[in-house]
Structures are given as C-alpha cells and as structure tokens.
Amino acid sequence: MIMLKLKTRSSAANLRNELETFFFSISKDTIYKRFFMHRKPGVLFQDILDSFDERDSSTAHYLCFDENGISALGSVVGGEFAIIVRDDVQNMGIGAGMLRKICDDYNVLNACVEHMAVGSRRILEKNGFEFVNNDDYCAYYRRIGE
Numbered sequence: 001m002i003m004l005k006l007k008t009r010s011s012a013a014n015l016r017n018e019l020e021t022f023f024f025s026i027s028k029d030t031i032y033k034r035f036f037m038h039r040k041p042g043v044l045f046q047d048i049l050d051s052f053d054e055r056d057s058s059t060a061h062y063l064c065f066d067e068n069g070i071s072a073l074g075s076v077v078g079g080e081f082a083i084i085v086r087d088d089v090q091n092m093g094i095g096a097g098m099l100r101k102i103c104d105d106y107n108v109l110n111a112c113v114e115h116m117a118v119g120s121r122r123i124l125e126k127n128g129f130e131f132v133n134n135d136d137y138c139a140y141y142r143r144i145g146e
Contacts, residue, residue, distance in 0.1 A: 004062070018070050019045050022070035058077075062074035072098055076106055121139055
C-alpha cells in the first residue's frame with residue numbers, strides 16, 4: 001500500500017483518470033452513508049480541484065493505492081476532514097491508518113460525527129478518540145491523552 005499526499009491543484013489534476021475511476025468504483029450506498037450526498041463522480045472530482053485555494057495551505061488530499069488503483073481518499077479542507085474507502089477493501093484498516101495520519105499531520109484533537117455515520121464513530125473509538133457529548137445532529141469526540 002502506498003500513500004500519497006496531494007497539496008496542489010495541479011497534483012490532483014495529474015491524477016484525474018485515477019480519481020474518476022475511484023469515484024465510479026464506489027457504490028451509491030457507500031457514497032450516501034459516508035459522504036451524505038448524491039453527486040456524480042465527475043462532480044466529486046471537480047470538488048477536489050476546487051478545494052485547493054492558493055490562500056489556504058491547510059488543504060490536502062491523501063490517496064492510498066493498491067494494485068487496482070486508488071483504494072482510499074482522505075480530504076482535509078477548511079479544518080474538516082473526510083475519509084472514503086473503496087468498497088472492496090473496507091474493514092482492512094486502510095481508513096484507520098489514514099485517520100491516524102491525518103490526525104498526526106494536522107494535530108486533530110476533536111471530531112464531530114453525524115449520528116448516521118455509525119461506522120465512522122466506531123473507527124474514532126478504535127483509534128484513540130473518546131465520546132464526549134452529543135446534540136441533535138452530531139456526536140462529539142476528543143482524542144484521548146490530548
């Protein structure tokens with residue numbers, strides 16, 4: 001498994017075909033459950049390009065590759081992060097590894113997860129976060145030991 005960090009719009013544009021193939025390979029159910037949106041793969045790719053802003057150096061996208069192309073994508077934009085893993089490689093620790101890398105790189109201390117994202121809550125709990133509180137929309141977590 002190889003992980004690559006994209007920090008510029010041009011670096012993402014150079015991987016256009018691989019990113020579009022990744023987005024087309026994700027089931028509609030996975031996109032809905034993890035991204036809570038109904039967007040076409042081309043739109044998701046354009047969102048990645050549009051997320052790079054010359055004035056904001058905190059934007060980055062992490063890609064994991066295997067023999068079949070991109071296996072996972074982690075995005076950090078404007079102080080928020082999201083991770084999506086290709087359907088056929090879920091439950092293999094890829095998302096958890098990406099979570100740890102993003103948390104270390106960006107010193108993530110707190111996380112908020114929508115209540116419907118049960119899988120995301122489990123990943124946080126297994127990787128050093130503890131439940132703190134919740135409201136009508138989100139569950140709030142704090143990184144243990146921070």
